[in-house]
Amino acid sequence: VSTYCYSKGVYLKLKDSCSFAVALMQRFLFIFLLFVQGDLAKKKIYPTLWWLFRDGLLPEDTRVVGFARSKLTVEDIKAACLPHMKVKDSAALSDFFSKNSYLSGRYDDSTSFDKLNSLLSSLPGGANANRLFYLALPPTVYCNVSTNIRDRCTSSKGWNRIIVEKPFGRDLQSSRELSTHLSSLFTENQIYRIDHYLGKEMVQNLMVLRFGNRIFGPIWNRSSVSCVVLSFKEPFGTHGRGGYFDDFGIIRDVMQNHLLQMLCLVAMEKPASTSPDDVRDEKVKVLKCIAPVAMSNVVLGQYVGDPDGEGDSKLGYLDDPTVPKTSCTPTFATAVLNVQNERWDGVPFILRCGKALNEQKAELRLQFTDVPGDIFNGRCQRNELVVRVQPNEAIYLKMMTKRPGVFFSPEETELDLTYKSRYKDVKLPDAYERLILDVICGNQMHFVRSDELQEAWRIFTPLLHQIEKEKRTPIPYKYGSRGPNESDNLMRRVGFQYEGTYKWVQPHAN
Numbered sequence: 001v002s003t004y005c006y007s008k009g010v011y012l013k014l015k016d017s018c019s020f021a022v023a024l025m026q027r028f029l030f031i032f033l034l035f036v037q038g039d040l041a042k043k044k045i046y047p048t049l050w051w052l053f054r055d056g057l058l059p060e061d062t063r064v065v066g067f068a069r070s071k072l073t074v075e076d077i078k079a080a081c082l083p084h085m086k087v088k089d090s091a092a093l094s095d096f097f098s099k100n101s102y103l104s105g106r107y108d109d110s111t112s113f114d115k116l117n118s119l120l121s122s123l124p125g126g127a128n129a130n131r132l133f134y135l136a137l138p139p140t141v142y143c144n145v146s147t148n149i150r151d152r153c154t155s156s157k158g159w160n161r162i163i164v165e166k167p168f169g170r171d172l173q174s175s176r177e178l179s180t181h182l183s184s185l186f187t188e189n190q191i192y193r194i195d196h197y198l199g200k201e202m203v204q205n206l207m208v209l210r211f212g213n214r215i216f217g218p219i220w221n222r223s224s225v226s227c228v229v230l231s232f233k234e235p236f237g238t239h240g241r242g243g244y245f246d247d248f249g250i251i252r253d254v255m256q257n258h259l260l261q262m263l264c265l266v267a268m269e270k271p272a273s274t275s276p277d278d279v280r281d282e283k284v285k286v287l288k289c290i291a292p293v294a295m296s297n298v299v300l301g302q303y304v305g306d307p308d309g310e311g312d313s314k315l316g317y318l319d320d321p322t323v324p325k326t327s328c329t330p331t332f333a334t335a336v337l338n339v340q341n342e343r344w345d346g347v348p349f350i351l352r353c354g355k356a357l358n359e360q361k362a363e364l365r366l367q368f369t370d371v372p373g374d375i376f377n378g379r380c381q382r383n384e385l386v387v388r389v390q391p392n393e394a395i396y397l398k399m400m401t402k403r404p405g406v407f408f409s410p411e412e413t414e415l416d417l418t419y420k421s422r423y424k425d426v427k428l429p430d431a432y433e434r435l436i437l438d439v440i441c442g443n444q445m446h447f448v449r450s451d452e453l454q455e456a457w458r459i460f461t462p463l464l465h466q467i468e469k470e471k472r473t474p475i476p477y478k479y480g481s482r483g484p485n486e487s488d489n490l491m492r493r494v495g496f497q498y499e500g501t502y503k504w505v506q507p508h509a510n
Helices: 014-025 039-054 074-084 090-098 110-122 139-153 172-185 201-211 249-267 276-288 431-441 450-470 485-494
Strands: 004-007 010-013 028-034 063-068 100-104 130-136 160-165 191-194 225-233 298-304 332-338 348-354 361-368 384-390 394-402 410-418 475-478
Touching: 039 063, 039 074, 039 090, 039 130, 039 431, 063 110, 074 090, 074 100, 090 100, 100 110, 110 139, 130 139, 139 160, 139 172, 172 450, 191 431, 191 450, 201 249, 201 384, 201 394, 225 249, 249 276, 249 332, 249 348, 249 361, 249 450, 276 450, 298 485, 332 485, 348 485
Parallel strands: 028 063, 028 130, 063 100, 130 160, 160 191, 225 348, 298 475
Antiparallel strands: 004 010, 225 361, 298 332, 332 348, 361 384, 384 394, 394 410
């Protein structure tokens, strides 16, 4: 799954090398339907396409066509994206944008899509080209846009694929309606529901870590694992995006998708093969074993300003002018889930995420059970396997060793695989780079299937409806803190142990 060959500064999957080579030889159109002035377009999608173009990883005759309601030009798009594109070769960048087009139109107007199709067909080889439609749009316009795409803009000779950005609905019912609508227009193998976390290096590495190492197999279960913690922390608040965030909250924004996807990769059984459906079948089996989250196993928080802080840290969530002053939307959440199957019964899976916290971090932490028959008088801490997804990708195993010297004293240390130390000259591709290449190759392993999405919403929808119905006031926590103390209390209650004795030491330079 994660075996790569190195080409032009980027790793490519060997498994996909044949299909990728075929894709490179085909004429290919990217068609992006998005608000090109939006953050996702200018900060992620256009920069990603530029990086792929720069490294020679796009099919040779790729054309990028933007479509949105705004009256813009390609030069306007270039100016908005330039600060995020890391440009060293301005000539190559000019070549990239020479292959771009833009058309303004309405999402609910079939005539606009007829004009879009005429533009696509007028491009070199456009009538016969493969077409990839990227819906970086609010879910409220998905139905109109997808219907018009299917009726007006699909290729009759090349393949047609559609990328759908999260959020995939707001709850189980709206997600079902969206899935039903898309499935009436496209087959499942044409639909790519993108969760960029599935493109991250360390998330993809979980498959190899688990199923490529003999040492982990016998201990990856309820007999040896005490609890599993999945964390996502951001050191900043909503920064004027509170209007968008307030409609969704931290559970919909992070927990129901990113963290739950990581949970599946940790908890699933070994798939029959690395084919996309074999992997996704096992993820769905895990989700079916998880009961809906109970409010008694949840802590909700909302950040407030730090009077002693500086800049934005003085401002709380409700100080954001785009947020209603009476908002009860949580910016922090901890939830405990249980996977009720033979492997994991009784092991708490703790999902924790929040904004305006003390650090930026996304990680997986397996805490193992205590060593039976303690002969060191309680001086040994639990072993932990930690997979740091971001920043500074790493895998390390916290373990006990004898402290150097004449005394027989245990000390907590680590076996450390920090990627920037082990792989000094390797550029790890961005998550969106991997995922767009996967779409070109037709590989759906790292995309969310419809039944997987339905099970994920089943787990969280009752909780979300209860929060909204009762208008629960979240627990306030200070900007820059670890979050509410009640979160730590919940984690201790379900069995997580934190002693605070571990100190990471910078390795000595050679």
